[in-house]
Amino acid sequence: MPEITGIDHVALTVIDLAASITFYEAVLGASVMGTMDDGPFRRAVLALPGPTHLGLTQHDTGSGRPFDPTNPGLDHVGFACASRHELLAWGEHLDALRVRHSDVQDAAYGSALSFSDPDGNALEFFAPAP
The missing domain is CATH 3.10.180.10 (2,3-Dihydroxybiphenyl 1,2-Dioxygenase, domain 1)
Structure with a gap:
């Protein structure tokens, strides 16, 4: 292959x-x-x-409708970060730009901070678990 x-x-x-x-x-x-x-x-x-x-x-010829992550296709784009601490810094950066975002969400495999672009495309900053 x-x-x-x-x-x-x-x-x-x-x-x-x-x-x-x-x-x-x-x-x-x-x-x-x-x-x-x-x-x-x-x-x-x-x-x-x-x-x-x-x-x-x-x-x-686009529809002009915002992104919907529940439709088949792309769910979200995840940007890699080094640590959970970096996610907190991204949260502060988004706050300064007045971009709405989630709190940092923790899971066994890592932590994520979610937000959307102007079209509703789902975006995420992600740091793997240590």
Whole structure:
């Protein structure tokens, strides 16, 4: 079997590309590394820390409805963090940006802090259990 080396990117459909770029730049410190505007959609690719990228796509024929994690498909995107302490720092960062989020939720396998982007895409900061 051929080998994969990890996840290169996650691509999300958004309603307003410019608003989503602004959100991810502010929340994650991501930067746009490329754009595409040659089809029935507009896309931006943002660089995240490490080898992973985030694609944001605004389709010309999109429904305009916000994301619903109960439909089949993507449930959420989890961003890796080193520790539960880092999750608390992310909570403070989100508070400063007035981004609503959950409290840190602990489970046997790790801890998570959940929030959503402007389109309701479910996002999470996750730290594995020590």
